[in-house]
Each structure stands twice: as C-alpha cells, then as structure tokens.
Amino acid sequence: MVEQQTKQVFTTGEVARVCKVSQQTVIRCFDSGKLQGFRVPGSRFRRIPRDALMRFMKENQIPLDQLDSGKKRVLVVDDDEAIVDMFSDLLARDGRFEIATAKTGYEAGIITEKFRPDIILLDFKLPDINGNAVCRTIRANPTYEHIKIIILSGVADPEEVEELQSSGIDDFIRKPFDIKIVIARMTELLSMN
Amino acid sequence: MFACVESQHEQSAPGRERVALVLGHLDQLPTLPGVVGRLLQVTSSEESSADDVVNIIKSDASMTAAVLRLVQRADLGLHGKAMTVAQAVTLVGFRTLRNALLSSQFCSVFADDSDNTEAADARCELWKHSLAVGCASAMIAERGQGGRWVDEAFVCGLLHDIGKIALDACLPKSYALVVKQTERRDECICDVERETFGLDHTAAGKHLTTRWGLPECIVECAWLHHQDPNTLPSSVTSVDLIRIVHLADNLVRRERIGYSGYQYVADLSESAKALGLDSHDIDSITEALPDRVKSFCAMVGADGLFDSVMDTEALIAANRQLADINDRLARDNRDLEIRSSYFSALEQFIKQAPPQGGIADVCAAAAQALAQLVKSRRAMGVWTEPATECMHLGAVDLTDGRIDTLVVALTNGDVAESKNAAVDGADASWCCPAGSGLIEAPITIESIWRRCFSDGFDERLWLLPLRLGNGAPGGIIVEGSPATVGKLSGSTEECELLATAIAGTLAATHQRIATGRMSEELLDHNRRWQAAQKQLVRVRSIAMVAKMAAGAAHELNNPLAVISARAQMIVASCDDGETKSSLEIMLDQTQRASAIVMELMHFAKPPQPQPILRRLGDALESLCQHWRGVSSIGADRMKLMVVDPAATVFVDPIQLREVLDAVMANTLDATSPETAIVKINSPSHASDETVRIVIEDNGVGMTPKVLEHAIDPFYSSRPAGRGRGLGLSRAHRLVALNGGRLRLDSRPGKGTTVRIEFPARAPGS
Numbered sequence: 001m002v003e004q005q006t007k008q009v010f011t012t013g014e015v016a017r018v019c020k021v022s023q024q025t026v027i028r029c030f031d032s033g034k035l036q037g038f039r040v041p042g043s044r045f046r047r048i049p050r051d052a053l054m055r056f057m058k059e060n061q062i063p064l065d066q067l068d069s070g071k072k073r074v075l076v077v078d079d080d081e082a083i084v085d086m087f088s089d090l091l092a093r094d095g096r097f098e099i100a101t102a103k104t105g106y107e108a109g110i111i112t113e114k115f116r117p118d119i120i121l122l123d124f125k126l127p128d129i130n131g132n133a134v135c136r137t138i139r140a141n142p143t144y145e146h147i148k149i150i151i152l153s154g155v156a157d158p159e160e161v162e163e164l165q166s167s168g169i170d171d172f173i174r175k176p177f178d179i180k181i182v183i184a185r186m187t188e189l190l191s192m193n
Numbered sequence: 194m195f196a197c198v199e200s201q202h203e204q205s206a207p208g209r210e211r212v213a214l215v216l217g218h219l220d221q222l223p224t225l226p227g228v229v230g231r232l233l234q235v236t237s238s239e240e241s242s243a244d245d246v247v248n249i250i251k252s253d254a255s256m257t258a259a260v261l262r263l264v265q266r267a268d269l270g271l272h273g274k275a276m277t278v279a280q281a282v283t284l285v286g287f288r289t290l291r292n293a294l295l296s297s298q299f300c301s302v303f304a305d306d307s308d309n310t311e312a313a314d315a316r317c318e319l320w321k322h323s324l325a326v327g328c329a330s331a332m333i334a335e336r337g338q339g340g341r342w343v344d345e346a347f348v349c350g351l352l353h354d355i356g357k358i359a360l361d362a363c364l365p366k367s368y369a370l371v372v373k374q375t376e377r378r379d380e381c382i383c384d385v386e387r388e389t390f391g392l393d394h395t396a397a398g399k400h401l402t403t404r405w406g407l408p409e410c411i412v413e414c415a416w417l418h419h420q421d422p423n424t425l426p427s428s429v430t431s432v433d434l435i436r437i438v439h440l441a442d443n444l445v446r447r448e449r450i451g452y453s454g455y456q457y458v459a460d461l462s463e464s465a466k467a468l469g470l471d472s473h474d475i476d477s478i479t480e481a482l483p484d485r486v487k488s489f490c491a492m493v494g495a496d497g498l499f500d501s502v503m504d505t506e507a508l509i510a511a512n513r514q515l516a517d518i519n520d521r522l523a524r525d526n527r528d529l530e531i532r533s534s535y536f537s538a539l540e541q542f543i544k545q546a547p548p549q550g551g552i553a554d555v556c557a558a559a560a561q562a563l564a565q566l567v568k569s570r571r572a573m574g575v576w577t578e579p580a581t582e583c584m585h586l587g588a589v590d591l592t593d594g595r596i597d598t599l600v601v602a603l604t605n606g607d608v609a610e611s612k613n614a615a616v617d618g619a620d621a622s623w624c625c626p627a628g629s630g631l632i633e634a635p636i637t638i639e640s641i642w643r644r645c646f647s648d649g650f651d652e653r654l655w656l657l658p659l660r661l662g663n664g665a666p667g668g669i670i671v672e673g674s675p676a677t678v679g680k681l682s683g684s685t686e687e688c689e690l691l692a693t694a695i696a697g698t699l700a701a702t703h704q705r706i707a708t709g710r711m712s713e714e715l716l717d718h719n720r721r722w723q724a725a726q727k728q729l730v731r732v733r734s735i736a737m738v739a740k741m742a743a744g745a746a747h748e749l750n751n752p753l754a755v756i757s758a759r760a761q762m763i764v765a766s767c768d769d770g771e772t773k774s775s776l777e778i779m780l781d782q783t784q785r786a787s788a789i790v791m792e793l794m795h796f797a798k799p800p801q802p803q804p805i806l807r808r809l810g811d812a813l814e815s816l817c818q819h820w821r822g823v824s825s826i827g828a829d830r831m832k833l834m835v836v837d838p839a840a841t842v843f844v845d846p847i848q849l850r851e852v853l854d855a856v857m858a859n860t861l862d863a864t865s866p867e868t869a870i871v872k873i874n875s876p877s878h879a880s881d882e883t884v885r886i887v888i889e890d891n892g893v894g895m896t897p898k899v900l901e902h903a904i905d906p907f908y909s910s911r912p913a914g915r916g917r918g919l920g921l922s923r924a925h926r927l928v929a930l931n932g933g934r935l936r937l938d939s940r941p942g943k944g945t946t947v948r949i950e951f952p953a954r955a956p957g958s
Contacts, residue, residue: 082755090762125747154750154790157743157798175754176783179761 008114010048018066019057029056071098072190075117077108077134078152079127087121090179096192105129112138117147118190121182124153124164132167139168148189152177211391218363219401232291233348233407246290247279256294263293292347296324296489315372319357321451321486327351328485329441330434332478337437337468346437349414352407353438354453356398356415357382360390372454382455383419395419414438422464433468440464448479449512450486456516528684535687538566539694546698552576553598555702557587559669559695563657564591566691567631567673567681573645576659576667576699580707585667588645597645630685631655631678634670642670653678657688659696669695735926738906739797746790757783796906796923802845802931806954809842809875809884810835812849817873820857824866831871839879843952844931852935855924856888856947863892863945877953886949895939903937932956 007014012030016023027046029035036052039045048056050067057064074097076087084101091097100115102108105126112120120138124131131151138144151164154175164172171185187193232249235241250256260281282290330350334342361368371389375382386393398415410431417425422436429435440461445451447458465475545558556574564572573588586599634642634654642654650672657669669692681688760776760783767773817833824831842849860871870891877884895903902908906922921937928935932952939945 080751080755083751086755086758086762090758093762152754154747154754155743157746157794158800175750176757176787177754179758179765 008050010050010053012046012048015048015053018053019060019062020066069098071096072119072186072192073098073100073115073117074186075100075102075108075111075115075120077102077105077120077126077131078123079103079125080123083123083152090183094183096187103127105131105134108134109137112144112147119148119150119186121186122149122151122169124151124155124160132164132169135167135169148186150182150185150189152182209391215360215364215390215392215397216400219359219397220404221363232294243279243282247282250278250282250290250294259294260290263290289344292327292344292351293489295348296327296351315369315452316358316361318452319354319361319454322445322453323351323354323358323451324489325445325448325450325482325486326353326438326441328489329444329478329482330437332481332485333437333441333444333468333470336474336478337465337470342434342437345408345410345434346441349411349431349434349438350441352398352402352411353414353418353442354394354398355401356394356396357454359401360386360394360397364390375455380455381419381457382453410434418442422467436464436467440468444475444479444482448482449516450483531681531684532687534566534681535684535691538562539691541565542691542695542698550702551598551600551706552578552585552699552702553587553600555587555695555699556585556667556669557589557596557598559659559699560587560671561589561591561596562691562695563669563671564589567655567671568677569671569673571646571650572669572671573642574667574669574695575641576703578666578703584641586641586645590646599645601644630682630688631657638668638670657692659692659699661696661700667696667699735797735906738793742790742793742797746794749790750787753783753787792919796919796926799848799923799927799930802848802927804844804931804955805846806841806843807846808838809840809877809886809951810838812842812846812853813873813875813886816850816853816857820861824861824869826861826866826869826871830869831873833873835875837875837878840875840877840881840884841879841953842884843954844933845927848927848931849951852924852927852949853886853888855920856949858920860888860890860892860945860947863894864890865892879953881953883950884953886951887946888949889944889946891944894941894943894945895937896941900937900939903939904935 010018012026013023015035016026019026026035030037030046030048035048035056037046037048040047054064054067056062057067074087074091076084076091076099078084078087078101081103084103088099088101091099100111100117102111105128108120108122111117122131122134126134131153135149135151138147138149148170149168150171150173151169152173152175153164155161161172170189173182173185232246235245235249250260257278260278263281263285285293327347327350330346331343334346357368367389371382371385374389375385378385383393383395390397395416395418399412402412402415413429413431414435417429417435418438420435420439422432422439425432425435439459442453443459443461443464446453446456447461449456461475462472465471470478539562542558542562545561547554547558550558553576556576559574560572563574564570570592571588571590573586576585577583578585582602584601586597586601588597588599589595632655634656638654638656639649642650652672652674655671655673655678657671658665659667659669757780760779764773764776764780767776813833813835817828817831820826821828821831857871861869864871868891872887872889874887874889875885876887904922904925906919908922925935928949928951934950936948937945938948
C-alpha cells in the first residue's frame with residue numbers, strides 16, 4: 001500500500017488492483033489510448049506512469065484511496081538529528097502528516113523528487129549548501145510549484161533573514177519556536193483548515 | 194727737514210738751551226788743520242793750478258810725508274823709487290790726492306783715543322759708511338752726470354754724516370743711547386736725535402761745516418741729505434749733489450757697508466731716475482762698489498782700519514742674507530700673529546658655542562668670535578635652513594653685552610620681506626668664490642643686518658661666507674674699518690678654516706636638532722601606533738564577538754529549539770500541574786537564553802544607522818517621561834534642562850533612544866531611587882555644529898579602574914548574573930556609528946557625568 005503511494009511506474013496488473021478492475025479491462029483501455037503509457041523497449045510489456053494513472057482515475061471517477069493516503073507529505077531537512085527526531089515525533093503525534101527526512105541539501109533534492117512533499121521544513125545552515133540555495137533549486141522546477149517551504153533557523157542576523165525571505169520561501173520561523181505556531185503556519189499554507 | 198729745522202726754532206726755552214749747549218760742544222771740536230782748509234779751497238777753485246796744490250802740501254811737512262806714503266801705497270808702479278810732491282800731484286791728480294788727504298785728515302781729527310772698544314767699533318762702522326757713501330757718490334756722478342761733479346760728489350758723500358761724527362765725538366754716551374734707541378724703536382735716527390739733543394745730525398753737520406768754512410755744496414749735503422730732493426726749495430744750489438748723496442747714502446745702507454746708526458732704506462728708483470740712472474746702472478754701481486771702497490782704503494792707508502772692508506763682498510753677501518732672513522722672520526712673525534688671532538677666535542667660538550643650544554645660539558657665538566677678531570663691537574651670524582624654510586640669526590653687541598637670537602620663517606605672511614632678503618643673501622651674498630675670506634658685504638646683506646641692528650652700521654659691513662658642500666647657507670656679518678679688516682685679509686687660509694669650523698658646527702647643530710625632532714616624531718608616531726593598535730584590537734575583538742555570536746546563535750538555538758519543542762509537547766499532554774509549571778520555567782529560560790544570543794549578535798553587528806533631523810528637546814522630553822515612569826523619580830529629582838529648544842540633532846532616532854536608554858539604565862543602577870538626583874541637560878544652541886547632551890547623577894560613581902573599562906564589552910562592575918556588560922559599550926558603539934562622541938567622567942562617591950555629542954545637522958547642509 002505504502003509502496004503504491006510512492007510508486008512512480010505501474011504494471012497493468014498493479015493498475016487493475018489500484019482501480020479494482022480486471023487486468024483485461026486495463027489492457028483494453030491502454031490499447032484504446034484511454035490510459036496513457038508505454039511498452040518496455042524490446043518486449044510487449046505495458047507500463048503506466050503515476051501521473052497518467054492519476055489522470056485516468058480522476059477522469060473515470062475512480063476513488064484515489066489506493067494511491068493517496070489523504071495525509072499531507074512533509075519533508076523535514078536538518079543536519080541536526082535531534083531536530084529531525086523532534087519533528088518526526090511531533091508530526092506523527094499530530095496524525096495529519098506523512099513524513100520524510102533529509103540531512104543535506106543534496107539529499108533533500110532527491111527525496112523531493114521521490115516523495116513529492118506538500119511542504120518542506122528547511123534548516124538554513126546545512127552541511128553542503130545553504131537552505132536558500134535548496135529553495136531556489138526547487139522553485140526553478142515548475143513541477144514543484146505547489147510545494148510550500150518554511151525555513152526554520154537559529155540565525156539572528158537581520159540581513160541574512162531578509163536575504164532568505166527574498167529567495168522564494170513561504171515563511172521564516174526562528175529557532176527556538178512555539179510548536180503550536182509551526183503547526184498553525186503549516187496547516188495554513190496547506191489549506192488544511 | 195725744513196719742517197724739522199723750523200720746529201727747532203719753535204722749541205721751548207729749555208729746548209733752546211739744550212741746543213745751545215750741544216752747539217757749544219761742537220764748537221769745542223778741533224778745527225781741521227789749516228792746511229786742509231786751504232787745500233780744499235784751492236782744489237775747489239777753478240782757477241787754481243797744480244802748483245798751488247804742491248805749494249800748500251810742501252808747506253806742511255806731515256802732509257808731504259802723508260802724500261808720499263799715499264803715492265807709495267797706491268801701487269803706481271814706482272816700486273820704491275823716490276818722488277817729489279810735484280811728481281806725486283801730477284801722477285795721482287790733485288783732486289784725487291785732495292780726497293785721499295781729506296779722508297785721512299778727517300780720520301785723524303775724530304780719532305778716538307779712549308779704551309771704549311764698543312764706541313770705537315761704532316765709530317769705525319760710521320767711518321766705513323762715510324767712505325762708502327763718498328765712493329758711491331763719485332760712482333753715481335760718473336755714470337749719471339756725465340762725469341761732472343765726481344770729486345765734489347766724493348767729498349760731499351764723505352762728509353754728509355759729519356754731524357753724526359761730531360755729535361758722537363762730543364757726546365759719546367748720549368749718542369750711543371741714540372743709536373740703541375733707534376734700533377729698538379725702528380725709527381729714523383733724526384727723530385731720536387732731535388728728542389735727545391734738540392737737534393739732529395743734519396743740523397749739527399750744517400753748523401760744523403759752516404763754521405769750518407767748507408764749500409757751500411758740502412754744507413748743503415751735510416744738512417739736506419735726508420730730505421726728499423724733489424721738495425727742496427729753489428734757494429738750494431746743489432740739488433744734484435744732494436740727490437747724488439741721498440741716493441748713495443741709501444744704496445750703501447741697503448748694501449750694509451758700515452753702519453750709520455740705523456738701517457732704514459728709502460725707495461731708490463725715484464732718485465736714480467732723476468739722475469738719469471736705470472736699474473742696470475744701480476746694479477752695476479752696487480756690484481763695483483765694494484772694490485772701489487777697497488782700493489780707496491788701500492790708497493789712504495786705512496787697510497788696518499778697514500780690514501773688514503777688504504772682505505766686503507763676503508760680508509755684504511752675508512749681511513744681505515741676514516737681512517733677508519730678518520725680513521722674512523719679521524714677515525713670518527706678522528703672519529703668525531694674524532694666524533694666532535684666527536686661532537684665538539676659533540678657540541673662543543668653540544668655548545662659546547653652547548653644546549645643547551639652537552642654531553641661532555651657535556650663530557651668536559660665531560658672531561662674537563668674529564667681532565673680537567675684527568675688533569668690532571657688533572656682529573651677527575646667519576644660517577638658512579631650506580628644509581624648515583627658516584633663517585636663524587644670532588647677533589652680539591659687545592658694548593652692552595647684548596646677545597639677540599631670532600628665527601625667521603621664510604614662507605608666509607609678514608616674512609615675505611625677509612624671505613626676499615634671505616633669497617638675495619643666498620643668491621648674491623653667501624655664494625662668493627671659495628677662498629675669498631672676509632669680503633666686503635654686498636648691499637643685499639644690509640636688510641638682514643637691520644633686522645637685529647635697526648640703527649644700521651658705523652663703518653662698513655664685512656661678510657665671512659659659511660660654506661657647506663657646494664652651497665653657502667649662511668655667513669657671519671661684522672662691521673669694521675677697512676684698515677683692521679685689511680690686516681686680516683692676507684690670511685685667507687685661516688679665515689676659511691674658521692668659516693669651515695663654524696659651518697661644520699652649525700651643520701652638526703642642525704643635525705642634532707633634526708635628530709631630536711625626529712625622535713619626538715617617532716615617539717608621537719609610536720604613541721599613535723599604540724592607540725591604533727588598541728583600537729584595532731578592540732575592533733578585532735568586536736568582530737570576533739560578532740563571528741562568535743553568529744555561530745553561537747545557530748549552534749545554541751538548535752538545542753534550545755529541541756528543548757523548547759519537547760517541553761511544549763510534554764506540556765500539551767501533561768495533566769500534572771507541578772510538572773507543567775516546571776516545564777513552563779524551562780520554556781522561559783530557553784527563550785531567555787535565546788534572547789542573550791540575539792543581544793550579542795545585535796551588539797556585534799548593529800544595523801546601519803538611518804539618521805534623520807529632529808529636535809533634540811523632543812527626544813529628551815520623551816526619554817525623561819519614560820524613565821520618570823520606570824524609576825518613579827519625580828521631575829523634582831530627574832531634571833531636564835534644554836537651553837535652546839530649537840537645537841536639532843541628526844541621528845538614527847531608534848539608536849539615539851537606545852543610547853540614552855543604556856545610559857539611563859546605568860545611571861539608575863548607580864543611584865538609589867530614594868536619593869537619586871539626575872540632571873539631563875542640553876547646553877547647545879541651534880547654531881552649533883554639534884549638540885551636547887549631559888547626563889549627570891549623584892550615584893556611587895566609578896573608581897579609575899572601573900572607569901577605564903566602563904565601555905569594554907562584557908565588563909560589568911555589578912555582581913555576577915546581573916548584567917552582560919554590553920549597555921555602555923553598545924551605547925558607545927552606536928554613538929560612534931552616528932558620528933558622535935561619548936565620554937565618561939566619574940568619581941567614587943560623587944557620581945558620574947556622561948557627555949554625548951552628536952552632529953546637529955546633516956553633513957554639508
């Protein structure tokens with residue numbers, strides 16, 4: 001289940017399970033062009049990308065439960081393990097969020113592509129690149145346009161804060177913080193209320 | 194000489210008595226044998242014949258014998274053959290015979306039979322001199338007068354000093370004194386004779402020859418041979434003979450044949466020229482003279498008496514060398530005397546020049562040394578210093594012992610005139626050819642002289658340029674008479690030596706002062722360098738604080754965030770009130786810790802000020818109201834006084850308030866709320882460039898040690914945990930950022946005064 005929620009490419013048998021129809025129906029739809037996909041080069045095996053499947057299910061009013069849990073996906077990026085653990089506990093306890101974590105800017109990029117988070121809680125001072133650079137990279141990709149970014153940092157220099165705010169973030173919260181304020185800002189940005 | 198004679202007429206009564214006494218003595222001298230007188234008269238007459246002479250000689254047996262002896266000695270080739278007087282007269286010529294006879298007769302008249310050898314030697318020398326002058330006169334007449342007057346010239350020359358011989362014969366002791374005194378005083382013998390006897394030997398000669406009835410030409414020569422022949426009156430008949438005898442007398446004295454009592458030699462060229470003789474003629478006569486004297490002596494039988502004359506040539510040569518040596522020694526003596534005066538001046542300069550004095554003082558010492566050298570009363574030394582564009586003057590006035598020193602700048606304002614003077618001096622005056630010694634000062638020097646001596650100068654100004662390398666940056670100026678300076682000018686080498694020593698001392702003084710000045714500058718630079726270093730250390734430490742604060746903010750805020758968040762999570766799920774309360778304390782403390790980090794960061798890197806122009810009075814009024822409220826100290830004890838409400842201040846208003854709040858917080862910390870008196874004043878006016886704020890309290894004050902560190906970051910005199918010690922330090926930093934200044938003045942137990950200055954308006958407005 002969880003696997004299907006993060007899977008990017010599906011076989012016809014997997015699509016039949018997600019959509020709760022027969023495999024033959026899926027093959028017919030694929031062959032008629034109703035379900036977009038491709039064949040594996042050198043064979044006749046059919047493959048359907050996640051986006052095409054989502055589109056097909058929405059068009060045919062098939063419930064998305066099997067693909068989407070309904071929880072908001074949160075990527076927590078911080079090199080401080082205690083911070084990451086604290087957020088994991090906090091957000092798990094809240095119950096409305098799915099969580100992925102990264103310790104470096106590079107790792108954050110890879111996980112963003114796989115996990116497709118709805119919101120990123122980003123530390124400013126990372127071991128490889130700074131948070132504002134990560135932010136700029138994500139903002140440069142239109143696919144990730146919908147992702148909300150909150151920077152959480154212990155920096156006190158007003159000039160640095162100003163610079164961060166101009167790099168395309170949605171909010172800046174100074175550490176240490178009030179957890180109620182952090183959750184409030186997240187739900188607000190994700191229109192969860 | 195006429196003047197001398199006339200002056201004798203004007204003598205006082207005792208003087209006249211003395212002359213009469215001397216003349217009386219002269220009259221007592223034995224007359225010439227009558228036969229000599231007759232012989233002179235006969236031989237002087239144009240009409241006499243040889244027979245007249247022969248008869249006169251024959252009339253006197255002794256004279257006959259003398260003539261025959263004379264002829265025998267004259268080596269006329271007779272070889273002992275007998276001869277008559279007539280033959281002798283024919284053979285020798287009666288004039289020659291007369292001269293010989295005259296000479297031998299004179300010799301016998303003044304012969305000295307005393308035992309006084311010294312006097313006898315002197316007389317012998319005088320006799321030699323007379324004979325030589327006779328011979329020389331004859332030789333001059335032979336050459337210069339075409340052979341005329343030869344015999345007369347001999348006789349006149351022979352008898353020219355008859356007065357001396359007579360005076361010596363009459364008053365030998367006095368005359369010996371006259372000779373000694375003449376030698377000692379190096380004067381003309383006539384002057385000494387007149388002083389001693391009331392008359393000189395020329396007057397005595399005239400008296401004697403007249404009395405003896407000798408021919409007029411002999412009388413005149415004896416009387417006037419010291420007189421310049423060109424100035425003789427027309428009544429004198431024997432001018433040429435006098436001229437001849439005058440020349441011969443000087444010639445013989447120059448050749449030092451015999452001794453006439455003194456050695457003064459007049460210029461021969463004038464007399465020689467008047468007689469038609471040139472220098473070659475004089476040289477020939479000089480050369481032949483010793484032989485002539487020698488042969489004449491042989492003829493008159495004076496060989497014994499004139500032994501020394503026989504070696505005349507050697508003697509003359511020796512005499513001449515001796516005279517040359519004497520002259521040279523005298524010259525050297527004079528030179529040494531001048532040199533010694535230069536060395537005395539140098540010694541005096543070295544003694545006077547103050548070892549630690551300024552350039553002008555050394556100039557004054559040099560001026561004093563030169564003034565004494567030139568025997569002047571006023572002098573001044575001048576030294577220009579191109580590096581500092583200064584002219585140093587040192588002047589002395591020995592009459593009142595006044596010493597003036599003066600330093601004149603050459604660059605600005607009122608010195609333009611003196612600059613011109615100095616430039617003139619440098620161009621036209623100091624720089625004269627090397628080795629010229631003391632020169633007459635150019636006119637441009639006068640203006641420099643008048644700077645110290647406004648009344649000018651009495652005689653003339655002289656300049657001794659002081660050379661250094663290729664230039665002459667100064668000189669010594671002295672007033673003096675040409676005569677005094679002329680005496681010194683011969684010794685330019687010593688003069689240059691003195692100038693070089695003075696210039697060297699001045700250059701050394703200049704160097705010493707420059708080195709001293711450099712040391713002072715070095716010290717000053719060192720002081721400023723140390724202050725800059727202190728400031729640098731301060732800036733660096735603040736930069737380090739900033740860096741540390743930035744790192745700390747990140748590093749501390751992460752764990753604080755974890756602590757805080759975990760605590761919040763527990764609080765949210767906790768029902769136990771006690772645990773909840775503890776957790777809330779933890780939360781507060783994490784916030785406090787975070788605030789400290791923020792404050793550090795803010796101190797290390799304050800925001801750039803955004804200054805605006807506003808009324809200072811308004812800012813102070815608002816400050817007062819706030820702190821009166823906070824401290825509950827009323828307006829009666831927290832007094833505000835703004836002298837000019839229109840006074841403005843150009844600062845970042847937030848930072849101004851931050852500064853004043855920091856100061857007020859310190860003030861209230863240092864005072865007791867019950868007794869505190871705080872005065873907030875602004876004594877500035879609207880027109881001032883800078884506004885001042887003075888905050889004064891009557892609190893505990895600070896010790897000098899605390900005061901020294903009061904604005905250091907993290908320095909606090911309060912107990913641990915009561916402050917981070919950033920208040921005043923941050924205020925000081927913000928004031929500096931806004932272009933102002935903050936100063937503290939405090940005394941323990943008396944209170945503290947904080948003085949703050951800010952620009953009153955925007956720069957350039």
